[in-house]
Amino acid sequence: EDGSQAWLRYAPVPNANRYHSLPLSIVALNSTKSSPVYTAGQELQKGIKGIFQEQLNVNSAGKGSSSIIVGTIDAYSKAYGDCDEFKELEDDGFYLSTEGRDVKIIGKNERGALYGAFEYLSRLAQGNFASDSYLANPHAPIRWTNEWDNMDGSIERGYGGPSIFFQNGYVADNVTRAAEYARLLASIRINGIIINNVNANVTLLSARNIEGLGRLADVMRPYGVQLGISLNFSSPQSFGGLSSYDPLDPSVDAWWTNTTNTIYKRVPDMAGYLVKANSEGQPGPLTYNRTLADGANMFARAVKPHGGVIMFRAFVYDNHINESNWKNDRANAAVEFFKDLDGKFDENVVVQIKYGPIDFQVREPASPLFSTLRNTSTSIELQVTPEYLGQNCHLVYLAPLWKEILDFDTRADNKSSKVSNIISGQRFKRPLGGSAGVVNVGTNTTWLGSHLAMSNLYAYGALAWDPSADSVDILREWIRLTFGFDEKVSDTIIEMSMKSWPAYENYSGNLGIQTLTDIIYTHFGPNPASQDGNGWGQWTRADKFSIGMDRTVKNGTGNAGQYSPEVAQRYENIETTPDNLLLWFHHVNYTQKLKSGKSVIQHFYDAHYEGAATAQTFVSLWESLKGKVDEERYNHIMFRQVFQAGHSLVWRDSINQFYHNLSEIPDEAKRVGNHPYRIEAEKMSLDGYKTYAVNPFHTASGYTAIV
Ligand code: BDP
Numbered sequence: 001e002d003g004s005q006a007w008l009r010y011a012p013v014p015n016a017n018r019y020h021s022l023p024l025s026i027v028a029l030n031s032t033k034s035s036p037v038y039t040a041g042q043e044l045q046k047g048i049k050g051i052f053q054e055q056l057n058v059n060s061a062g063k064g065s066s067s068i069i070v071g072t073i074d075a076y077s078k079a080y081g082d083c084d085e086f087k088e089l090e091d092d093g094f095y096l097s098t099e100g101r102d103v104k105i106i107g108k109n110e111r112g113a114l115y116g117a118f119e120y121l122s123r124l125a126q127g128n129f130a131s132d133s134y135l136a137n138p139h140a141p142i143r144w145t146n147e148w149d150n151m152d153g154s155i156e157r158g159y160g161g162p163s164i165f166f167q168n169g170y171v172a173d174n175v176t177r178a179a180e181y182a183r184l185l186a187s188i189r190i191n192g193i194i195i196n197n198v199n200a201n202v203t204l205l206s207a208r209n210i211e212g213l214g215r216l217a218d219v220m221r222p223y224g225v226q227l228g229i230s231l232n233f234s235s236p237q238s239f240g241g242l243s244s245y246d247p248l249d250p251s252v253d254a255w256w257t258n259t260t261n262t263i264y265k266r267v268p269d270m271a272g273y274l275v276k277a278n279s280e281g282q283p284g285p286l287t288y289n290r291t292l293a294d295g296a297n298m299f300a301r302a303v304k305p306h307g308g309v310i311m312f313r314a315f316v317y318d319n320h321i322n323e324s325n326w327k328n329d330r331a332n333a334a335v336e337f338f339k340d341l342d343g344k345f346d347e348n349v350v351v352q353i354k355y356g357p358i359d360f361q362v363r364e365p366a367s368p369l370f371s372t373l374r375n376t377s378t379s380i381e382l383q384v385t386p387e388y389l390g391q392n393c394h395l396v397y398l399a400p401l402w403k404e405i406l407d408f409d410t411r412a413d414n415k416s417s418k419v420s421n422i423i424s425g426q427r428f429k430r431p432l433g434g435s436a437g438v439v440n441v442g443t444n445t446t447w448l449g450s451h452l453a454m455s456n457l458y459a460y461g462a463l464a465w466d467p468s469a470d471s472v473d474i475l476r477e478w479i480r481l482t483f484g485f486d487e488k489v490s491d492t493i494i495e496m497s498m499k500s501w502p503a504y505e506n507y508s509g510n511l512g513i514q515t516l517t518d519i520i521y522t523h524f525g526p527n528p529a530s531q532d533g534n535g536w537g538q539w540t541r542a543d544k545f546s547i548g549m550d551r552t553v554k555n556g557t558g559n560a561g562q563y564s565p566e567v568a569q570r571y572e573n574i575e576t577t578p579d580n581l582l583l584w585f586h587h588v589n590y591t592q593k594l595k596s597g598k599s600v601i602q603h604f605y606d607a608h609y610e611g612a613a614t615a616q617t618f619v620s621l622w623e624s625l626k627g628k629v630d631e632e633r634y635n636h637i638m639f640r641q642v643f644q645a646g647h648s649l650v651w652r653d654s655i656n657q658f659y660h661n662l663s664e665i666p667d668e669a670k671r672v673g674n675h676p677y678r679i680e681a682e683k684m685s686l687d688g689y690k691t692y693a694v695n696p697f698h699t700a701s702g703y704t705a706i707v
Pocket of ligand 1: 156157198199276315359360387
């Protein structure tokens, strides 16, 4: 059990044959090799072999006395006549019926048929042998992942080892792992993948690499996963040798059209491009005083004849913000850059918006841009790779966080306007929309570097398809498929997972102050001092007496005013701002009383103790599963939980000590700075090790670490 099969293990289900009379064959209608319906037939055969230990034949036509029939509506009607049940199917949707002698798995398109096959197998693998029929349609058309892989094989913010796509500057020769990943993605109904870093390398456009893209697309196509790429805006100049990359320069436009046509020749079904422009030093149209829409539309025109889509990121900001001006606020950037462009993007452009106004923090309000853009298609960008959330060395189950944002009612025009219904295109009647999840899988057999982290990828797919899915239900399913049927295993992993985000928030940055991590590069351990005094704009504005960003319209940066009036009013006032966003929207004294009656500083102290205490329980909870989970995964996960337990103490003490030093307000419970039971590593001696002074001081007790 090395994790490589993830939730597609197809482990034998005890006594499966007793509960389910399996049809005698599989019919994959009209399938040609490399088509998703062909894949569905192969997958059904493989899954049934695993679950029932039975080998069924796969045919592409005909039918025996009882069959599992998989195919598109068209193929089904041609073979067996019209059928009313499928009428409501939409693109990528499927109909599954286990009633009667045959099992019918019918997709609106081939991809839908494959999704239906995975659904049937997932039910069987979970021991669900019920007879029923139902239809499932996606909530949104775009359900993509983004992978931040670099051409040299490294991955920006990836924690599962090097790239499965690139090596030494080129697309990898061996693309087997890419095909396996496409299979995983198809099983959670992901239909597109951007395979390279948003900070894109221009050499991806070389002839050799375009050929490589073709090879990757060829192995992903049978799974209905369309490949797309991130572009570097300056490519016409830095790669093509033109004198500019101005989007309104006809030669630049022609260069992109030409390049795009060349790529489509090799990858005729390419999903499209993802573009990060004028952000964190990346080139973009603003360099030439052109608008972001001018930039996006140039690509949109190039991909349009091929049916491609442009995902244009709203994450546009300058990372050299001047902190001395109180009015400067990075959280304002997206709305400021995009609000006047609403309606100016071509129809095949989707503006891809990070869930919060800053950057994948442990707690953020929903981005105000979701309710600002009414005449532009939008999508939400989520991070499956937990960059600011423990980097898979901590367990942080993310579905509850994502659901808070997706369920958030932006109250556009004082009407119900949930983020999930905006990005699906439904609320503002847009033709496109959906989600992008930054996943960053690597060559590690666990894909993400941690077995338990895979629940996040599974949940991402589930919520992209149906944002109303329940966080615990998703987990329960994933656990059954990944670890089997033991109830104790299930209850324990659910308990740990559901407590994990609140625990992490408690010890890493609560009350909306953001994740108090090292901000300059690592984004991993605690470093509250790094939060201010930099140009990145993720500031706490903490001083001896007070803390928090004043984002009110009245006295602050005006960010609260970017929301629709009902929401703006809620955030403008301290009384109506939820405590968990207090310091996001307000600058208050440490002695400010919360709704709980506690002061801000005492809440800080207590929450850090509570969060770290919860992380300690994960170790004993996991220990209680010894013997119930195979040894390989048991040990791997145990190692991570022990690390998290220890690191949560480092978080607790460094954050508490930092604010204790700064505010000089004692902890009512007298814990902060007082650890009589603890033996500090630097007080011990061990041959071959020596002590050294640590900077920043709060990442090690007594300013000292040992090496
Ligand atoms: C930041 C990441 C950086 C990404 C950037 C982005 O630290 O690696 O390039 O977001 O999303 O959070 O463009």
